[in-house]
Amino acid sequence: MELTRREFIRMTAMAAVATAAGCAPSPTPTPRPTPQPAVQAAEWIKSVCRFCGTGCGVLLGVHDGQFVALKGDPDHPTTKGLVCAKALFLPKIVYSPDRLTKPLIRKGGKLVEASWEEAMTLVADKFAEAIKTGGPDSVAYYGSGQALSEETYLASRLFKGGIGTNNVEGNPRLCMASAVGGYTTTFGKDEPMGSYDDIDYAQTFFIVGSNTAEAHPVIFDRILERKQTGKDVQIILVDPRKTPVRRVTDIYLDHIPGYDLPIFHAMAHVIVKEKLHNPAFIEKNVLFRKVVEGKTVDVTFEEYVQFLQAFTPEKAGAMAGVPAARIVQAARMFAKGPTMSFWTMGLNQRTTGVWANNLIHNLHLITGQIGKPGATPFSLTGQPNACGGVRDGGGLSHILPYGRVVENADHRAQMEKLWGARPGTIKDKPGLNTVEMFKALGEDKIKALLILTTNPGQSLPNATKYREAMGKERPNKPFVVVIDAYPTRTTELADVVLPAAMWCEKEGVYGMSERRYQLMPKIINAPGEGRSDFDILLDFAARLEERGVVPKGYVSSRFKTTADVWDEMREASRGTVYDFTGMTRQRLRQERGLRWPVPSEDHPGTSRRFVKGEDPLLDKGPFADDTLKPGEVKFYTGPNNRAVVWLRPANPPAEPVDAEYPYVLSTGRVLEHWHTGTMTMKAADLRRAQPEAFVEINPFDAEKLGVKSGDMVRITSRRGEAIIKARVVDTPRPGMVFVPFHWYEENSLINRVTIDAYDPASKQPEFKVCAVKLARV
Amino acid sequence: MTVIGALARVEAASAEVVQHNLATIPGVIPFPLNEAAKLGLLIEAATLDDAYHLLHEEIKGVEGVLTVWPVYVDFEEQSLWN
Numbered sequence: 129m130e131l132t133r134r135e136f137i138r139m140t141a142m143a144a145v146a147t148a149a150g151c152a153p154s155p156t157p158t159p160r161p162t163p164q165p166a167v168q169a170a171e172w173i174k175s176v177c178r179f180c181g182t183g184c185g186v187l188l189g190v191h192d193g194q195f196v197a198l199k200g201d202p203d204h205p206t207t208k209g210l211v212c213a214k215a216l217f218l219p220k221i222v223y224s225p226d227r228l229t230k231p232l233i234r235k236g237g238k239l240v241e242a243s244w245e246e247a248m249t250l251v252a253d254k255f256a257e258a259i260k261t262g263g264p265d266s267v268a269y270y271g272s273g274q275a276l277s278e279e280t281y282l283a284s285r286l287f288k289g290g291i292g293t294n295n296v297e298g299n300p301r302l303c304m305a306s307a308v309g310g311y312t313t314t315f316g317k318d319e320p321m322g323s324y325d326d327i328d329y330a331q332t333f334f335i336v337g338s339n340t341a342e343a344h345p346v347i348f349d350r351i352l353e354r355k356q357t358g359k360d361v362q363i364i365l366v367d368p369r370k371t372p373v374r375r376v377t378d379i380y381l382d383h384i385p386g387y388d389l390p391i392f393h394a395m396a397h398v399i400v401k402e403k404l405h406n407p408a409f410i411e412k413n414v415l416f417r418k419v420v421e422g423k424t425v426d427v428t429f430e431e432y433v434q435f436l437q438a439f440t441p442e443k444a445g446a447m448a449g450v451p452a453a454r455i456v457q458a459a460r461m462f463a464k465g466p467t468m469s470f471w472t473m474g475l476n477q478r479t480t481g482v483w484a485n486n487l488i489h490n491l492h493l494i495t496g497q498i499g500k501p502g503a504t505p506f507s508l509t510g511q512p513n514a515c516g517g518v519r520d521g522g523g524l525s526h527i528l529p530y531g532r533v534v535e536n537a538d539h540r541a542q543m544e545k546l547w548g549a550r551p552g553t554i555k556d557k558p559g560l561n562t563v564e565m566f567k568a569l570g571e572d573k574i575k576a577l578l579i580l581t582t583n584p585g586q587s588l589p590n591a592t593k594y595r596e597a598m599g600k601e602r603p604n605k606p607f608v609v610v611i612d613a614y615p616t617r618t619t620e621l622a623d624v625v626l627p628a629a630m631w632c633e634k635e636g637v638y639g640m641s642e643r644r645y646q647l648m649p650k651i652i653n654a655p656g657e658g659r660s661d662f663d664i665l666l667d668f669a670a671r672l673e674e675r676g677v678v679p680k681g682y683v684s685s686r687f688k689t690t691a692d693v694w695d696e697m698r699e700a701s702r703g704t705v706y707d708f709t710g711m712t713r714q715r716l717r718q719e720r721g722l723r724w725p726v727p728s729e730d731h732p733g734t735s736r737r738f739v740k741g742e743d744p745l746l747d748k749g750p751f752a753d754d755t756l757k758p759g760e761v762k763f764y765t766g767p768n769n770r771a772v773v774w775l776r777p778a779n780p781p782a783e784p785v786d787a788e789y790p791y792v793l794s795t796g797r798v799l800e801h802w803h804t805g806t807m808t809m810k811a812a813d814l815r816r817a818q819p820e821a822f823v824e825i826n827p828f829d830a831e832k833l834g835v836k837s838g839d840m841v842r843i844t845s846r847r848g849e850a851i852i853k854a855r856v857v858d859t860p861r862p863g864m865v866f867v868p869f870h871w872y873e874e875n876s877l878i879n880r881v882t883i884d885a886y887d888p889a890s891k892q893p894e895f896k897v898c899a900v901k902l903a904r905v
Numbered sequence: 906m907t908v909i910g911a912l913a914r915v916e917a918a919s920a921e922v923v924q925h926n927l928a929t930i931p932g933v934i935p936f937p938l939n940e941a942a943k944l945g946l947l948i949e950a951a952t953l954d955d956a957y958h959l960l961h962e963e964i965k966g967v968e969g970v971l972t973v974w975p976v977y978v979d980f981e982e983q984s985l986w987n
Contacts, residue, residue, distance in 0.1 A: 141910030199978065200976045211974070213961065349914070
């Protein structure tokens with residue numbers, strides 16, 4: 129029987145499903161003839177999805193030089209062949225007709241096409257002029273958790289070690305900074321110690337402020353699988369919005385937005401009161417600390433217990449608006465374990481974000497629910513390379529690569545030596561954080577800003593203020609350069625727009641939530657004159673060298689390809705707790721990613737850090753400890769090899785509701801779209817599935833307001849307003865409204881309404897809570 | 906023409922009924938996977954957008970379907986420039 133190409137594709141599709149499901153199809157719905165040699169399959173090339181931080185393995189089908197098919201990679205160890213709906217549209221997004229294909233320069237108020245030479249000359253001239261006249265701190269870089277690791281590293285290297293400014297930031301400041309602050313203050317260093325492997329062993333999932341079902345759907349499926357196949361696996365959800373996670377939840381705590389800290393303390397109270405804590409683990413591995421008048425003070429376990437007296441379930445329940453009995457249930461379930469916690473922006477995007485993270489860690493530490501299979505606090509990441517690129521690679525204003533900080537003289541000296549920078553080039557104080565950087569731009573203190581692969585014109589809180597900072601015409605207006613693959617609400621404000629290659633049009637590494645670094649190959653060329661961000665940065669650096677504001681050869685003599693940068697990055701990790709010196713480019717080409725630490729080329733990667741027998745750094749090197757038995761935990765990154773349980777106040781949000789602004793606005797995502805919609809809005813059916821912005825209003829509030837579904841509603845805060853169509857649903861709790869932030873139409877820009885108050889520790893803005901009033905239009 | 910292979914997680918107790926109901930959707934061929942809580946789906950439609958509509962609207966609307974995961978997509982026979 130001759131096999132048509134269509135039949136071949138059908139069979140391939142079915143086989144892919146069966147493989148992903150881990151079983152064989154039976155019976156087949158259509159005859160299954162033997163494939164004929166004349167039928168050519170696409171060439172399948174392994175890569176990584178470029179949306180959220182899950183890091184799904186994908187196989188890209190290439191036929192006749194075109195990207196024609198995509199499937200989940202069944203051999204991928206963590207995502208096992210599954211992808212979500214967004215990934216289906218990746219090819220369409222790549223081939224979108226509105227891709228930027230030529231450099232654009234603003235002339236006479238309009239962006240007009242220009243040559244690369246003209247554009248890059250202008251960019252380099254403006255930056256060099258700013259540095260020469262205003263000093264290094266008059267320029268800044270704003271990058272992205274979507275840039276390649278090598279790109280973020282190179283940009284940070286150029287600005288911090290070449291130009292001499294720590295004004296290096298990125299959009300992970302908006303999403304992950306509080307998780308970073310939580311891990312570093314509790315454990316001494318950033319990043320989860322566990323991995324997705326733990327999902328398969330957990331008995332209790334503690335999901336906080338995370339719509340995992342829609343924002344990390346493949347992870348959610350793995351949780352569902354565990355719940356379906358495991359015995360008595362239970363899920364606790366803490367979220368003021370009834371997301372789809374609620375459908376499979378055993379205990380639900382729908383607190384007043386911004387008031388979850390009392391719940392965590394009350395759970396600890398119950399755990400200690402009912403003697404469900406783990407004294408042996410605490411004795412060996414934990415310190416207790418609080419801050420008094422700005423100074424950190426060690427306290428005893430007994431003082432911690434005393435502190436918790438203020439948070440009985442009844443008191444906490446009253447503060448948070450949840451029944452005390454449910455807090456008690458949740459505490460018992462948590463302590464029983466093994467317990468795996470997941471959280472995202474509901475916890476991070478808060479002025480108490482770091483403290484909230486600390487309190488999740490507290491629960492794991494006092495119960496010993498950490499460092500054993502299924503027991504770990506795991507922060508899910510919103511972007512594909514926030515972890516590997518920006519957090520690990522030093523892409524924020526206060527950090528240097530691989531756990532180093534700019535305020536540490538040894539760390540600065542290490543990086544200056546490796547980079548070949550002049551001693552003393554790296555400043556000893558953090559640069560401006562994201563909000564302060566854009567404020568400084570508005571005050572014309574930053575004279576030139578390079579924005580790479582991100583859309584702050586839509587994504588910053590209190591957006592009107594910062595849109596004006598970037599784009600409002602004025603004498604001596606700062607010079608803004610945007611590198612992007614698409615036109616966005618930020619490119620429209622730029623002085624120069626440079627067309628970028630994206631994803632499968634360039635080669636580099638992404639590092640996702642579980643410390644897994646994965647290589648993405650280049651399979652097609654960028655359209656038109658698009659170039660990779662890496663190439664653009666190299667060009668930019670060389671021109672700054674020519675103009676004398678960066679030492680000659682500092683970048684240009686060191687790197688030709690991202691692989692060259694990768695080798696330096698491996699070297700930068702040597703001897704740190706991130707050590708991935710064994711993660712060669714060749715290994716990454718062959719394997720489905722590797723999880724650091726990977727201290728040697730024969731090391732398979734690490735599922736659980738801090739655990740003897742699993743973490744290679746406990747076997748060899750400065751952290752080695754031969755007194756530990758297999759399975760024992762040692763927090764070698766923390767003070768005295770311990771993790772810290774913090775006594776944190778349960779402070780309210782920055783802008784509580786009041787009589788004038790009586791509703792809480794919270795923002796977030798839907799399944800079909802991602803971040804500012806730059807990519808997913810290009811796919812007609814994703815757009816059709818969620819065609820326009822909406823505000824979810826609880827029926828109780830809608831009745832008071834006289835609003836029904838479909839009505840247009842004006843949402844007003846002290847900063848701005850948006851006019852958005854109402855959806856009257858019981859998803860948000862009464863008193864709360866929810867708006868996804870994907871839509872970019874003028875009236876839908878919800879970030880004109882959100883607040884730019886930020887966590888004093890993490891500098892992450894409080895997107896999840898601000899006070900608004902509502903009116904039917 | 907677009908071909909999608911998808912994995913559906915279904916209520917195990919009603920898997921046979923769910924499979925029957927899915928089979929009534931034009932362009933959707935469900936097939937069992939030797940595991941009661943999972944069904945395979947072969948989806949064929951004129952365009953990727955149409956296929957996505959089947960996936961997102963029609964299939965997810967069938968009672969007993971908990972989640973649907975696209976696993977494979979081939980769109981070789983359609984223009985991506987729309």
